[in-house]
Amino acid sequence: MTTPADPAAPTGPRVPEAVHRRRWAILGVLMLSLLIVVLDNSILNVAIKTISTPAPTGLGATQSELEWAINAYTLVFAGLLFTAGLLGDRLGRKKVLIGGLAVFGLGSALAAFSGSPGELITFRAVMGLGAAFVMPATLAVLMNVFEREEQPKAIGIWAGGVGLAVAIGPITGGVLLDHFWWGSVFLVNVPIVVLGLALMLWLVPDSRDPHPGRIDPVGVVLSVVGLVLLVYGIIKGGQLADFTDATVLATIGAGVAVLVAFVVFEKRSDHPSIDVTYFKDKVFSAAIAAIALVFFALMGVTFFAVFYTQSVRGYSPLQTGLLMLPLAAAQLIFAPRARLVVDRLGNRVTTTAGMVVIAAMLAAFATLDADTPIWILEVIFFLMGAGMAHIMTPVSVVIMQALPREKAGSASALSNTFRQVGGALGIAVLGSVLSTAYRTGIEDKLGVLPPALRHTAGESIEATLGVADKLGPRGESLVAPAYDAFLHAMHTTALWGAGVALIGAVVVALFLPGKAPAPPQQGEGEKELSHTRA
Numbered sequence: 001m002t003t004p005a006d007p008a009a010p011t012g013p014r015v016p017e018a019v020h021r022r023r024w025a026i027l028g029v030l031m032l033s034l035l036i037v038v039l040d041n042s043i044l045n046v047a048i049k050t051i052s053t054p055a056p057t058g059l060g061a062t063q064s065e066l067e068w069a070i071n072a073y074t075l076v077f078a079g080l081l082f083t084a085g086l087l088g089d090r091l092g093r094k095k096v097l098i099g100g101l102a103v104f105g106l107g108s109a110l111a112a113f114s115g116s117p118g119e120l121i122t123f124r125a126v127m128g129l130g131a132a133f134v135m136p137a138t139l140a141v142l143m144n145v146f147e148r149e150e151q152p153k154a155i156g157i158w159a160g161g162v163g164l165a166v167a168i169g170p171i172t173g174g175v176l177l178d179h180f181w182w183g184s185v186f187l188v189n190v191p192i193v194v195l196g197l198a199l200m201l202w203l204v205p206d207s208r209d210p211h212p213g214r215i216d217p218v219g220v221v222l223s224v225v226g227l228v229l230l231v232y233g234i235i236k237g238g239q240l241a242d243f244t245d246a247t248v249l250a251t252i253g254a255g256v257a258v259l260v261a262f263v264v265f266e267k268r269s270d271h272p273s274i275d276v277t278y279f280k281d282k283v284f285s286a287a288i289a290a291i292a293l294v295f296f297a298l299m300g301v302t303f304f305a306v307f308y309t310q311s312v313r314g315y316s317p318l319q320t321g322l323l324m325l326p327l328a329a330a331q332l333i334f335a336p337r338a339r340l341v342v343d344r345l346g347n348r349v350t351t352t353a354g355m356v357v358i359a360a361m362l363a364a365f366a367t368l369d370a371d372t373p374i375w376i377l378e379v380i381f382f383l384m385g386a387g388m389a390h391i392m393t394p395v396s397v398v399i400m401q402a403l404p405r406e407k408a409g410s411a412s413a414l415s416n417t418f419r420q421v422g423g424a425l426g427i428a429v430l431g432s433v434l435s436t437a438y439r440t441g442i443e444d445k446l447g448v449l450p451p452a453l454r455h456t457a458g459e460s461i462e463a464t465l466g467v468a469d470k471l472g473p474r475g476e477s478l479v480a481p482a483y484d485a486f487l488h489a490m491h492t493t494a495l496w497g498a499g500v501a502l503i504g505a506v507v508v509a510l511f512l513p514g515k516a517p518a519p520p521q522q523g524e525g526e527k528e529l530s531h532t533r534a
Contacts, residue, residue: 022203023145027154029199030138033101034158035168036192037131040108043173043185044070046317048306050182051120059182065117067431072121074423075227076128077135083220084133093140094204098197100133105193112183127186141204155400156336156393171325174318216271222262227421230255234428237436274414284402286511287395290351291415292422293504294391297362297497298384299423300430304490305365309377311461312370312483326378330385331392338393347394348512355505357387362501365494370483398512426497434493435460441485445478461486 051061051069061069088096107126114120138158146154176184233251237243266272279285309320341350361384368377399415442464446454461482468478 026145029203032196033134034138039169043169046170046173046321047185059117061117068121073124073128076125077132080132096133100130101193104130105190108186108189112187152339152397155396156339170321174321177317226255226258231428282511286507287398288418290395290504290508292418295419295422296426297501300426301497304434326382327385330382331389334386334389335393338390342394350390351394352505352509354387354390359498359501362494362498366491430493434489437489437492438485441488445481
């Protein structure tokens with residue numbers, strides 16, 4: 001039976017000494033687990049162009065199939081994070097983390113040997129299933145092995161690990177694609193998973209919520225169905241370049257209706273997947289919105305940046321990976337130090353400034369042309385990474401400290417769910433804007449093609465260049481218009497992304513807390529005490 005805490009020391013240590021001593025080693029293992037999940041998406045970004053080329057080099061995936069290869073993973077991931085967080089709180093985070101890693105490794109091995117875009121999409125969904133159980137558990141374990149005063153520093157290092165993965169992913173993907181077949185970008189996950197499992201069994205302690213909620217199957221089904229319908233409708237609209245199409249409107253409308261039903265059901269349930277009362281806290285809601293909006297903008301831009309560097313500028317996958325290094329390096333440098341900026345300026349100023357920097361850099365993409373000096377792109381990537389670091393660390397700390405430590409899995413799941421949903425919608429919406437703007441720009445130049453080829457050739461720059469290559473000399477007249485149409489589409493999409501980031505800046509400026517008042521100096525307190533005694 002525990003005794004009440006001493007009033008003079010209300011915040012005594014809550015972490016067992018044996019765990020506290022090895023907390024940094026545990027953080028290293030958690031970052032390795034996180035590395036695998038983030039690494040996979042950053043590797044895939046570099047491999048997109050290769051997978052879109054016809055067999056035997058790739059799978060001949062269309063732009064919409066590429067979006068689904070990314071979003072199949074993201075949707076399963078986002079749809080199951082609520083449940084994964086609750087299961088971790090109920091069954092034990094270590095068990096859930098190990099199970100999730102094992103499923104992720106299996107999905108990676110299957111994806112590596114996919115024989116068609118459909119198979120790749122299916123196995124990416126399996127990988128998303130595993131990742132859904134890994135991501136919330138890493139932050140939940142972190143919150144349980146660090147004392148509250150060390151949590152901002154640990155979360156900063158954890159966020160820096162995302163930057164490291166973003167750096168390693170494209171370079172690893174580039175090296176693998178230079179020497180092996182496209183499937184190697186998935187197969188590389190397997191040995192990392194094996195190492196992660198071994199270290200986890202050895203070092204990571206288990207923890208759980210002593211009062212967990214019951215599982216909410218209806219909520220899970222509604223959230224997954226709603227998200228899939230919504231994103232499918234958006235991707236279909238981009239593919240057809242027509243958002244007024246009856247099928248597109250019906251699918252998007254059904255998705256929104258199911259998500260509304262999800263919120264209503266969760267509000268009335270006595271064991272919801274997501275406790276909607278959390279969102280009555282404006283600070284918590286603003287922090288969640290900031291994560292969703294910044295990833296909406298960032299994921300959509302990363303999607304087209306790969307086509308810009310490889311298709312328009314002619315860089316190889318490895319060179320594209322190296323070009324993205326500044327984005328990752330900036331996150332790695334600034335994320336662990338962002339807490340110091342927060343201490344000096346407060347959450348509101350730090351995060352708002354980060355969002356404004358992201359918006360400005362996205363707008364800067366609208367100035368890039370086929371012959372822009374490449375160092376300008378490098379500066380844009382570096383400043384984007386710096387902006388990200390000063391958003392992710394403060395808002396992650398706000399979200400994780402807003403709920404009790406016992407609910408760490410639920411808080412982490414919420415944070416990651418909105419990050420993934422924001423990213424999925426970013427790829428779907430901005431990918432559709434890119435696709436629609438590209439088709440509009442190239443359509444009148446496709447008259448030289450047979451009618452059967454025109455729709456396919458208008459889907460993306462890769463599709464146009466592929467058709468032009470097959471036609472030989474007759475197709476050469478399509479190359480320059482394809483570059484022009486893509487650059488115009490990229491500029492349009494970048495400005496949309498910048499607008500979304502500015503909305504995020506307004507939200508955090510209005511609702512995040514300012515600088516915390518400084519505690520009174522010890523000397524001043526002693527002086528006051530001596531006056532009182534006198």
